[in-house]
Amino acid sequence: MQDKLTKVFQKAKYNESSILAENVWNTIVAREKRNTQTKFWAFFSLGATSLAGLVPVFKVLSNDLSQSGFYEYSSLIFSDTGLMLSYWKELSFSLAESLPIMSIVFTLSLLFIVFLSIKYVLKQIINNQLTFSGPAVLSF
């Protein structure tokens, strides 16, 4: 009975696959393109803003480094080796204390965002060229 009922069901199947599959594929490609474009412009804007923000942030960092005496401690370390060997512990602490932590964190974060955005934007450009403009590579 199972075989006969299976045959009955198989015989009664609808046949709409080719157009439907094509439509589904086209919808997915369109959505993928739209998603990619949205992400591309979002990362591009983020990267550009961060890159523009790097100029004033670098100025602030440079200002903070000179005000905190970081440059003086650094030059002292490199100018007198004997003094450095005798007071290396004190000098290291002074150097560490003179670091403008907030400015450094802010600058590094911006740099990280810039590199991440560049990486994502380049990846999307390469993927887009390979995926949507080239012929299908696979064969099944």
Added chain:
Amino acid sequence: MGEEKSDNEIIELYKNGEREALKYLIERYASPLFNFVARLTNRNDAGDIVQEVFIKAWKNIKKFDSKKASFKTWIFTITRNTITDFSRRKKSILFSDLTSARQDLAENSEDSFEENIESEDLLPDEALQKLEDIETLNKTLEKLRPEYREVLVLYYQEEMTFEEIGEILSKPTNTVKSQHRRAIIELRKLISPSP
């Protein structure tokens, strides 16, 4: 044309960046899903529902784990859930409401006379001959309860095992077997000439 690739191999290719691989999965499952949806809802809405299913699958394919389930049962589960959502939107019969846990329990524990009937006895050749007409089959299926219909369609149309059907419907295998038997009995009642 190369050798036929398995679903898992195609998914791996897709995950590794071969975007076109998804197209082959769509081509492979469009027809079975369309037929499943058309039998449980109607032919006019089936195309839209199948499209929604593939979009959901595409969005979640990176989370798909072949160790947990086969792609076939995974996509049929998505389809079943999409049909339920669609039915809710259309305010028609809810599959989930019809298959409450209490009913499942009752069906599992019931040791009725029906359970002991051989399946060959349930639908004799005479009855099967009537179903060979597509229109009769469609109309008869429409009269069946949705949970019986989905078991019959998955078992006979998609040729799935009771275990696979159980996974898709989130029911124990014994419940599926029981529902299958009841569906056949119901089918026989529907196609038998009234006294």
